[in-house]
Amino acid sequence: MSNENMTIHLKVWKxxxxxxxxxxxxxxxxxxxxxxxxxxxxxxxxxxxxxxNKEPIAFDHxxxxxxxxxxxxxxxxxxxxxLEGVTTCQLHMRSFKDGxxxxxxxxxxxxxxxxxxxxxxxxxxxxxxxxxxxxxINTGNAQDANNLPIGKERADLAFAAAACIGCGACVAACKNxxxxxxxxxxxxxxxxxxxxxPERQSRALSMVAQMDAEGFGSCTxxxxxxxxxxxxxxxxxxxxxxREFLGASLSKPE
Amino acid sequence: MSWLTKxxxxxxxxxxxxxxxxxxxxxxxVVHLSGNFQLFKNDGGYAFNxxxxxxxxxxxxxxxxxxxxxxxxxxxxxxxxxxxxNKQARPVGYAVTKNQSSPYSRNMAILGTIxxxxxxxxxxxxxxxxxxxxxxxVQYTEQLxxxxxxxxxxxEGYTQDVKKLETFNEAAGTRxxxxxxxxxxxxxxxxxxxxxxxxVLAMFALAFHLVHGFQSAFQSLGLRHSxxxxxxxxxxxxxxxxxxxxxxxxxxxxFYFFK
Ligand code: SF4
Ligand code: FES
Numbered sequence: 094m095s096n097e098n099m100t101i102h103l104k105v106w107k108x109x110x111x112x113x114x115x116x117x118x119x120x121x122x123x124x125x126x127x128x129x130x131x132x133x134x135x136x137x138x139x140x141x142x143x144x145x146n147k148e149p150i151a152f153d154h155x156x157x158x159x160x161x162x163x164x165x166x167x168x169x170x171x172x173x174x175x176l177e178g179v180t181t182c183q184l185h186m187r188s189f190k191d192g193x194x195x196x197x198x199x200x201x202x203x204x205x206x207x208x209x210x211x212x213x214x215x216x217x218x219x220x221x222x223x224x225x226x227x228x229x230i231n232t233g234n235a236q237d238a239n240n241l242p243i244g245k246e247r248a249d250l251a252f253a254a255a256a257c258i259g260c261g262a263c264v265a266a267c268k269n270x271x272x273x274x275x276x277x278x279x280x281x282x283x284x285x286x287x288x289x290x291p292e293r294q295s296r297a298l299s300m301v302a303q304m305d306a307e308g309f310g311s312c313t314x315x316x317x318x319x320x321x322x323x324x325x326x327x328x329x330x331x332x333x334x335x336r337e338f339l340g341a342s343l344s345k346p347e
Numbered sequence: 348m349s350w351l352t353k354x355x356x357x358x359x360x361x362x363x364x365x366x367x368x369x370x371x372x373x374x375x376x377v378v379h380l381s382g383n384f385q386l387f388k389n390d391g392g393y394a395f396n397x398x399x400x401x402x403x404x405x406x407x408x409x410x411x412x413x414x415x416x417x418x419x420x421x422x423x424x425x426x427x428x429x430x431x432x433n434k435q436a437r438p439v440g441y442a443v444t445k446n447q448s449s450p451y452s453r454n455m456a457i458l459g460t461i462x463x464x465x466x467x468x469x470x471x472x473x474x475x476x477x478x479x480x481x482x483x484x485v486q487y488t489e490q491l492x493x494x495x496x497x498x499x500x501x502x503e504g505y506t507q508d509v510k511k512l513e514t515f516n517e518a519a520g521t522r523x524x525x526x527x528x529x530x531x532x533x534x535x536x537x538x539x540x541x542x543x544x545x546x547v548l549a550m551f552a553l554a555f556h557l558v559h560g561f562q563s564a565f566q567s568l569g570l571r572h573s574x575x576x577x578x579x580x581x582x583x584x585x586x587x588x589x590x591x592x593x594x595x596x597x598x599x600x601x602f603y604f605f606k
Contacts (some may be wrong), residue, residue: 104442117442155504170445196443203436212414268446269433271358301357311358311429313455314563315448322479329571336569342354 099125099191101134105150106198108162111206111214112210117196120150127187131174132157132164133184151210151234157182159323167198172262172321180260180323200261202270204307217307218259218275224303225296228288247285254281257323258272260290263326263332274318277334278326284337294341301338359567361429361482366443366564370424373561380594391498393532399477399529400511412438414605423463440596452563453557458556465549472536477529481506485528491520501525537602546599550592557587 108115118203122138129137132154144208155163164181168174168191174184197211205213243251257278264272280297283289289296312331319328354360383400385394402408446453476482483502512525537543562583565571570579 106442109561167441170441171447172442184527198441200444201437201439201441203438232520266447268437268448270436271433273358300358305358308436309358310433311361312567313362313433314450314559314566315446317446317448320447328566332566332569332571334569335363335567338357339354339569340361342350342360 099124099127099186099189099193100124101186101189102192102194103242104194104196105211107150108199108207110209114135115207117211123185127185129167129186130157130182130333131166131186132182133182140227144174151208151212153212154182158283159183159344160258162258165200165213165215165265167200167265169196170249172200172265173260173323177320178323178325180258183323186300192235197198202261202264203307204238205261205264206271213261215261217257217309218261218272220307221276221281221300221303222259222273225292226283228283228293229294230288232288241287243286248307250329251282251285254278254285254326257282257322257326258322260261260322260326262321264309266317266321267310267312269313269319271318272307272309272330273310273312273331273334274302274322274326276300277330280337281330293337294345297334297337297341298345301334316331358398362567363444364425365422365429366567367559368406368418369564371418372415372422373564375559376587376591384600386533388531390496391487391523392485392528393496393498393531394464395530396485396526396528397511397524400526401464403477419466419516421462423459426459427435451560452534452559453514455556455559457536458552460485461549461552462556465545465552468545470579472542473529473532476532477527481529483531484525485531485574487524487526489522489524491522492527500531522553532606534602537599543599543603553595554588554592557579558583561587 098187103119103120104121106115106119109116119140119320122134125134125137127225132262133151135152137149142149153163153165155161157164159180159182162180164173166173167180168181168184175180175188176184199205199207199211200213200215202213204217208214255277255278258335259275261275263274264270267274280300283296284293314328319326355364382398383395384397386392402412421596446599451458478497484507485498486501487498489495489496507525510526514523515521515522537546546600562576562585565576565579
């Protein structure tokens with residue numbers, strides 16, 4: 094690994110607002126430390142732009158530690174860049190070489206309209222969660238450990254599904270802009286546990302209906318979502334969602 | 348909307364219909380291939396020609412074949428409709444993409460369209476001719492004691508009302524069968540190198556379509572488990588991606604090179 098600072102060329106999507114047409118704009122950032130995160134490089138660039146009285150690039154970020162799912166950037170043709178299982182905020186410039194040209198685009202989906210530059214509106218996900226991604230039982234105080242008997246395998250599966258941070262990389266990666274990996278993770282984490290049982294059927298039905306209403310495409314099992322998911326959510330969840338949905342369609346009491 | 352239409356027109360339901368019709372068509376491919384293997388028999392086309400009569404007259408098979416035509420059309424147009432809707436889900440494309448999925452899984456609609464064109468050509472080559480055009484007839488004579496079969500072409504203008512005319516000559520101890528000579532039509536068609544190449548290329552499209560399609564159907568139906576998914580994927584590659592397309596491609600090649 095070299096410790097030399099680098100010069101990075103960027104082609105970044107600039108778009109004034111939702112209605113306008115965007116374009117790729119060229120920038121050059123000098124003195125980029127390999128230890129900077131991808132977002133820190135953007136901070137440096139934006140500082141410079143502000144000093145030059147130019148408009149900074151709008152991008153989303155919050156936690157910068159891989160848990161909030163805000164940092165949506167489509168980097169050189171891949172959501173969250175070239176590494177596996179990593180969000181943009183945890184991608185470091187040492188993954189690039191001095192003189193590289195990096196193309197940065199927003200998530201592209203009809204259901205994720207661009208608000209400005211790299212910032213997209215992901216409230217479609219919130220509406221999907223609001224349609225059924227919750228449990229309405231009164232959980233009371235924190236239970237004693239092992240009060241609810243849940244097998245280890247099941248707990249592990251539910252936990253793995255619950256790791257989804259709602260970042261939308263699955264939608265961005267999918268050729269159909271399908272939200273199935275996200276929805277399947279959210280349905281699975283509850284379907285696997287006894288707390289999710291009361292609304293299990295209505296949840297699968299309403300979350301899928303909301304997903305469709307938002308204009309996401311339908312899954313064609315290409316697997317690009319899971320390959321790009323920073324939390325490595327498995328395609329097993331999509332199969333489970335299919336089962337949950339079909340089972341509920343056939344058997345939910347009216 | 349009734350619960351059924353609501354289910355089947357949802358994004359998951361749409362794929363379930365693709366999966367069910369697709370799996371039906373996979374079964375058809377196996378049956379069609381095993382039947383057509385009779386083309387390789389060196390019996391002047393006796394087995395193949397009588398098999399063709401059986402397949403077009405036996406009532407149960409007739410019903411299934413009408414279902415089959417319907418499923419082919421449904422699978423093709425429903426698939427194109429899904430592809431069209433999925434395109435609308437991303438109105439503005441990316442400048443750069445490095446998609447991490449297999450190229451054939453992303454291009455099922457293109458592969459499928461090639462196959463649809465192939466099916467139209469294939470059916471007009473043989474199915475249409477067999478049903479609606481005047482075909483030469485052939486007469487097979489079987490020596491009942493030895494089982495030996497000889498064949499002779501019927502006269503140019505010969506035609507008969509039934510698909511298969513079977514008579515016994517007790518004195519000579521022979522059984523005589525007269526049928527349309529589809530075998531001859533097939534072997535004649537595959538002397539055309541252009542057609543042979545088209546058939547072989549279409550089988551590549553078939554292979555790639557099925558490597559993704561067969562296992563994808565199970566995923567769409569929610570049938571995925573570490574117990575059996577490796578087997579399904581193995582069948583997808585070895586049976587539907589390799590053996591079946593090779594079996595089909597062997598027929599035009601056999602007639603072109605050996606007949
Ligand atoms: S499934 Fe993965 S890629 Fe999709 S929203 Fe969740 S964490 Fe992001
Ligand atoms: S900023 Fe929170 S996950 Fe990247």
